[in-house]
Amino acid sequence: MSFAMSRAACQQFMADVHVGVFSVGDEGRGPITVPLWYLYEPGGDIFLVTPATSRKVPLVRRAGRASFCVQDERPPFAYVSVEGAARVERVDTAPFVLKQAVRYLGRVRGEAYAQKTAGDRGSEVLVRITPQRWFSADFTALIPPA
Numbered sequence: 001m002s003f004a005m006s007r008a009a010c011q012q013f014m015a016d017v018h019v020g021v022f023s024v025g026d027e028g029r030g031p032i033t034v035p036l037w038y039l040y041e042p043g044g045d046i047f048l049v050t051p052a053t054s055r056k057v058p059l060v061r062r063a064g065r066a067s068f069c070v071q072d073e074r075p076p077f078a079y080v081s082v083e084g085a086a087r088v089e090r091v092d093t094a095p096f097v098l099k100q101a102v103r104y105l106g107r108v109r110g111e112a113y114a115q116k117t118a119g120d121r122g123s124e125v126l127v128r129i130t131p132q133r134w135f136s137a138d139f140t141a142l143i144p145p146a
Helices: 009-015 056-063 096-103 105-114 118-123
Strands: 018-026 032-036 047-053 065-070 078-089 124-138
Touching: 009 032, 009 065, 009 078, 009 124, 018 047, 018 078, 032 056, 047 096, 056 065, 056 078, 065 124, 096 105, 096 118, 096 124, 105 118, 118 124
Parallel strands: none
Antiparallel strands: 018 032, 018 065, 047 124, 065 078, 078 124
16 A cells, blocks of 8 residues: 655645755765755745755755655654755845745734844845655555544
């Protein structure tokens, strides 16, 4: 029995609100793996905002690849993981931060968060992951929803 989701189901699951787990290799060590807010629309790239001084930034530049995973840890359990090309971009991060904050916190709290952190905008970069390989599992057939 396969638990893999269709590509369309994977993309929709990734587009739903989850905290994502970003991972990039670090030569001579284990990969750096951190939970992050993200933006994704089906068929597109994954966008993450991070400080330019983050340890992730030189690792992404060096590796040119990264992995990203989202999950639903509530029964019946499901996850989608992607691996693909990754790059760091110097762009105005304000629209990305606002959209992420509203996505995760709602309009009022998200706008307040974006305003409170506005001073950080010049010191942030955008990490863009282009999904190339998809992995997934949805255990609904094994563990029916309650």
